[in-house]
Amino acid sequence: MTKRALISVSDKTGIVEFSRTLADLGWEIISTGGTKAALDQAGVATIAIDDVTGFPEMMDGRVKTLHPKIHGGLLARRDLDSHLEAARAQGIELIDLVVVNLYPFKETILKEAVTYAEAVENIDIGGPSMLRSAAKNHASVTVVVDPSDYATVLEELKAQGQTELATRQALAAKVFRHTAAYDALIADYFTKQVGEQKPEKFTVTYELKQPMRYGENPQQEADFYQAALPTAFSLAASQQLNGKELSFNNIRDADAALRIIRDFQDRPTVVALKHMNPCGIGQAETIETAWDYAYQSDPVSIFGGIVVLNRPVDAATAKKMHEIFLEIIIAPSFSPEALEILTNKKKNLRLLQVDFDQQAASEQEAELTGVLGGILKQDQDTIKEDPADWQVVTDRQPSEQERIALEFAWKASKYVKSNGILIANDHMTLGVGPGQTNRVASVKIAIDQAKDRLDGAALASDAFFPFADNIEEIAAAGIKAIIQPGGSVRDQESIDAANKHGLTMIFTGVRHFRH
Template sequence: MTKKALISVSDKTGIVAFAQELEKLGWDIISTGGTKAALDTAGVATIAIDDVTGFPEMMDGRVKTLHPKIHGGLLARRDLDSHLEAAKSHGIDLIDLVVVNLYPFKETIAKPDVTYADAVENIDIGGPSMLRSAAKNHASVTVVVDPADYQIVVDELQAAGATSLATRKRLAAKVFRHTAAYDALIADYFTNQVGEEKPEKLTLTYELKQPMRYGENPQQHADFYQTALPLAYSIAASKQLNGKELSFNNIRDADAAIQIIRDFQDRPTVVALKHMNPCGIGQAEDIETAWDYAYASDPVSIFGGIVVLNREVDAATAEKMHPIFLEIIIAPSYTPEALEILTNKKKNLRILELDFSQQADSTTEKEVTGVLGGLLVQDQDVVAEDSSDWQVVTKRTPSLEEQTALAFAWKSIKYVKSNGIIITDDHMVLGVGPGQTNRVASVKIAIDQAKDRLDGAVLASDAFFPFADNIEEIAAAGIKAIIQPGGSVRDQESIDMADKHGLTMIFTGVRHFRH
């Protein structure tokens, strides 16, 4: 009995050559619409789908393959006489190979001007149904959804006249991943359309971006997956211009760095980061000076760190960065001279180019954190803050210079791991106390790092001070201005201590924990 293949693809990459090989092997090819036209034009003999079903395509192609003569041919078990007899009595020919890829729903909704009607029309119904039927019956039916698998199938058919069960299982698994991802995108699109904020089922889909040598530690396997709808302002979308492949820890650190610098769009800014914490932030009227300030923040911790700059890297800035051992540099662009300087004898330095103009679109994506047995999902901490809502709670109000420094410090504290303390002036970070189990320890670390540079310095805390001893420590160091969320039951004790030492203190009413 002549074997039959059903071919219906949106992505026609390689399909003509594949069909020609099937034809050489004596297969009959059933096809539909545009696929049939492409094969006919190439001289491949095809059978129209309506010649198989005895029913015309209708409703603008919405109904063409949803028919017992198609699905019976796919689902009939070859090891059950009852199935084969049913197929014979109803005139159903068995279909041994299905090659289908789906309407371009992802590509459609990715268009900035997509309409709801266009999105709906690009939801494939018949394609997933055929794929699932064929994949379910993989004991007998070969199903192909990816052009990359055409050659594997051809090789096995040429060698043995049939595909192996192992190959059919692998291809079936790929189909179910494919249809699940396809449905996940559709589910997400409609969930967003109706404004459902807490769906009872969370369907997420990602695509493999990069297999990794290992994860956080060498004993941990890891891979890097990208959102199915790529985010332009993301490490996954960056262009690597030089250096080794990014590691697991590189990607996490780089992601933290580009999130931090989003809050500093108004002026040339450089952020230096180490182990998910900023170790230096500098702002100036030009990127070279901003680098100077970021480097001066902590010349020790920046060693082996990550640097992100929000303006084009010029030769002068590159000359200053080149002698420093850095893991990654990220910027919107580089002059040819800067690239030449940075790559000179630095073949391992990872240099990334990223589209900073897309920063605003990156703030709406949810943060997803894995825990044993589940996921935590939350909005990003991108709340719009207005300094006019801040409250001066002490008797002394901040000077204009202090106000500027406090605003800079408040932006800078946001991504320091909690308990987080940061000391700055109006243009650079001076000391960072990250991730301690009590806040006074964080205060002491930040002060120690900023020592000898505390004249005119201000301090920010990511959350309230639970005890007045924190304020006493700050006052003893000579710092005269504090910004913090407030909200402790002991707030008045902190306020009284600040007044005792002549400090000015602002409550923002917003907490920025970062675990």
């Protein structure tokens, strides 16, 4: 009996060669629309879909494959006489191979100024139906959705006249992943269109970006997946210009660094990061001086760290960075001279170029955190704060220099793991106390790191001080300016302690926990 294939693809990569080989092997090919036109033009004989169904394509192609003579040919079980007899009685010929990929819904909604009507028109109905029918009946039917699988299918057909069951099972699994991802994108699009904030089903889809050697530790398997609708300002969308493959921990750290730099757009800024915490942030009128400040913040911790710069890297800055061991440097661009300097004798140094013009769009992406048996979803902590809304709660008002330092410290403290304390002056961080189980311990760590550099320094706390002992510790170190959210039942004790020591203290009314 002559074998039949149904071929209808939007991605025509390799389809002519694949179809020609099928025809040479004696297969009949049913096809539709643009695919049929391409095959006919290439001299590959095809059967029109309406010759099979006896029903014309209609409604601008919306109705063409949704027909019993198609789905009966796909779904009929070859091991059941009742199915085969029903097919014969209804004049249904069996279809043994389906090659289909879908209307370009993703590509459509990624276009600028795409209309709602365009998006809706690019929702494929017949394609997923055929794929699912064929995949369900994979015991007998081979289904292909990815051009990269053409070679495997042809090799098996040439060798034995049919594909292996294991191959058909693997291809069916890929089909269901493909249609699930396709439907997830459609569901997400419509959910956003209607403004649904808390859908009863949360469907997301990601695409494999990079298989990883291991995760946080060598005993942990890991892979890197990119959002199906890419975020331009992201590690996943970055261009790697030099260095070895990114590791799991590299990606986590580099992502944290990118999140930090978004809050420092107005001036040239350099962020150095280690283990998900900033170890140095510098601001200046030039990117070279900003690097100097970031490096001076903590010359020890920056070793082996990750650096992100919000301005193009020039030769002078590159020379200074080249002198120490860094894992990753991220920037909007690198001058040719800077690239030459940074890659000289540093084949492993990872250089990543990221589109900084797309920072604002990245802030809209939800944060997802896995927990056992579930997932937590939240907005990013990208609230835009106006210092005019902050409240000076002490008798002493901050000086202009202190006010600048307080604003700088507050922005930087947002990215320190809680309990988080950060000390800064008006252009660089001086001490970071991250992630301790009590706030006074974080205060002590930050002060110890910043000691001997506390002139004009301000201290920021990501959450309120629960006891006045924190204020006493800060005053004893000689720090004169504090910024914190406020909101403790003991706020007055902290205010009284600050007044006693002549400190100025600001309440922002906004907490920035980062677990």
